[in-house]
Amino acid sequence: MPAEFDTSHVKNIALLGHAGSGKTSLSECMLFEAGLLSRKGSVDERTTVGDYHELEKERGNSIFSKLMHTKWRGFKINILDTPGYDDFAGEVLSALRVADTGVMLLNATAGVEVGTEITWEYTERFRTPLIFAVNKLDHDKSDYDRTVQQARDHFGSRLAIIQYPVQQGAGFHEIIDVLRMTLYKFRDTGGKPDKLPIPEAERERADRLHRELVEAIASNDETLMEHYFDKGELDEDELKEGLKNAMIRHEIFPLFCLSAERNMGSGRLMGFIDAVCPSANEMPPQQTLSGDALPCRADGPPCLFVYKTVSESHVGDLSYFKVFSGTVRAGMELVNASNGVVEKISQLFMMEGNKRIPVNELAAGDIGATLKLRNTHVNNTLHARGRSIDLHPIAFPPSNLTVAIEPLKKGEEERLSQALHQLRAEDPTLVIEVSSELRQTLLHCQGDMHLAVARWKIENQHHLQVRFTRPRIPYRETIRRPAEASYRHKKQSGGAGQFGEVSLRIEPFFDGLAEPTGLTVRGRETIDLPWGGKLVYYNCIVGGAIDARFLPSIQKGIMEKMQEGPLTGSHVRDIRVCVYDGKMHAVDSNDLSFKLAGLMAFRQAFQEADPQILEPLYRVEITTPEDLTGAVMGDVQSRRGVVEGMETEGHFQKIIACVPLAELHDFSSSLRSLSQGRAKFRMQFDSYAPLASEHQKKLAESYARPEIEAAL
Ligand SMILES: Nc1nc2c(ncn2[C@@H]2O[C@H](COP(=O)(O)OP(=O)(O)O)[C@@H](O)[C@H]2O)c(=O)[nH]1
Ligand SMILES: [Mg+2]
The missing domain is CATH 3.40.50.300 (P-loop containing nucleotide triphosphate hydrolases)
Known part of the structure; x- marks a missing residue:
């Protein structure tokens, strides 16, 4: 038929x-x-x-x-x-x-x-x-x-x-x-x-x-x-x-x-x-990722695009799709363009809300659903064997709200992680991040209503109790002036001892920074840090004071400290380190000794270098009805936000502001209640900026922990 x-x-x-x-x-x-x-x-x-x-x-x-x-x-x-x-x-x-x-x-x-x-x-x-x-x-x-x-x-x-x-x-x-x-x-x-x-x-x-x-x-x-x-x-x-x-x-x-x-x-x-x-x-034909046009014809090669999946209890995963070319028949086998897996379309449905009406065929242009595709997700293209067709994915919006999530009961971490995985498969605008930096599992979502839906699914479909907390803020640390330090690591306990001494200079790094004065540069390395910014590492050792083979160990020690900065334990960025002197011992010097000496010297110098905490700023774009402009601006300013621009769009105002992430955690719900849902916003990471000294002091004070043990 x-x-x-x-x-x-x-x-x-x-x-x-x-x-x-x-x-x-x-x-x-x-x-x-x-x-x-x-x-x-x-x-x-x-x-x-x-x-x-x-x-x-x-x-x-x-x-x-x-x-x-x-x-x-x-x-x-x-x-x-x-x-x-x-x-x-x-x-x-x-x-x-x-x-x-x-x-x-x-x-x-x-x-x-x-x-x-x-x-x-x-x-x-x-x-x-x-x-x-x-x-x-x-x-x-x-x-x-x-x-x-x-x-x-x-x-x-x-x-x-x-x-x-x-x-x-x-x-x-x-x-x-x-x-x-x-x-x-x-x-x-x-x-x-x-x-x-x-x-x-x-x-x-x-x-x-x-x-x-x-x-x-x-x-x-x-x-x-x-x-x-x-x-x-x-x-x-x-x-x-x-x-x-x-x-x-x-x-x-x-x-x-x-x-x-x-x-x-x-x-x-x-x-x-x-x-x-x-x-x-x-309509204009679909363009494939490789730039070919795919005419929408029922006699073309079968090809469908999955735009949505829903997991239904007792039924399994339901994939919604549009046939962009050819005729898709029940029983047909198609290849998933993103992973090469062959999927069998065992049943085809027309949908009536939650009612499925079985059909034998769906022609190009039609929209329907199928069950139990094992390896197919939203944004995947399925096509006939022997073809290669990959259609453009849906570009989902970036998140607007981030919370940390944990199970109420200890021991349910694994179940929660599975539940989150499934939530994500159904809803690509829900992004899950296990942050080793913040030591939290983060849920990035679109706003407080979106979050409420996620919570509902976790509690009612996965039967898990969870707690949402404010995510930690990914601060950064850097320095504002040069400083030098020397550190000797020495241990003499019975058998083999440990010995390493390092002298180094640290400076705030920026593009175009002049070569160091008073030092002879013998080697240089620039490391793009995984958390943004740079470490520039200079070998300025004279007269063979330390063997070159210990330089990587010293760098390792410095990197370790940069990963957990001295002020707040946040990542350190944009620093030039020149190792210019030190001492070694013919028997007792080893990699560990120099790593520790490097770490401690870096830490000491850092404290002397007028350290600065940087905080993440987000660019926030708010669309609001005109009558609420004043109230919204007031709210933004109370969050240490700086308004950078305003545009009129019909009877709406678009307000563009730069706001510290630390102040944005409840912005979604605050804007909703302030505007009764009439205003909307989007936010996006902008840059890191120095934190004012009174805030810096507070943050650094709340971070107090034993040093060297943690570093080991
Ligand atoms: N008076 C009136 N109310 C309507 C009309 N259409 C929808 N509503 C009501 O408006 C509310 C929202 O309708 P709904 O269809 O859920 O809107 P949606 O959010 O756009 O899907 C409901 O209370 C409806 O009964 C209409 O033509 N006239
Ligand atoms: Mg509706």
């Missing part, structure tokens, strides 16, 4: 928008309207197909992206419902990797929100064809004009109005469609509307918007422009064709009207998706 839907009859849409804009409700309407559900569920009653996860029911909003599909007039529409919070940006990015059109919901009671702005930036980056849908027009606080105006301010003249409401709020039941020049009149229960002529009172506005739409479409296409000049009008087919091409080129974003709550407008939207939105084979 061939695939039920061929490539040109499959449309892949991602529902996008700020949390609460109505994405999950709209997906429910789309399934209900198509007759796939006998009863329309509701987010508030926790009965939607989309928000099926236990945790989503608990919280009443989407956390994971979901795959559903609906059938509308001979087309299959794969719906990727995404979560709106920035903490779950990874889910949005993976959905966008496989969607061919984005449907961006605007909440008519709130206008353009920060989640709208952030997702819109992703669609710009990927050039995803985009539809806007103004939702909640039945709400008494809805304001269509303001919402459209804000969208224009943000997204520019590419926005093209296809629909507007006749009334809003409780009276919302008529939508005027200026592409079709029709009025859709809904019954109170929504569903299929009556199609009526545009009433006299709306004629002028509808005509004007129609002309604007036609001109926008024509101005993006020379042939259409000519037709338009000749005939003074374009017919519906020409408009659809023009719109499709302009959407693919990312030049027009059509705008629709909805009430997902009252089930009004989704049918027309689905009709538009069928007729106008591009199917995968109308």
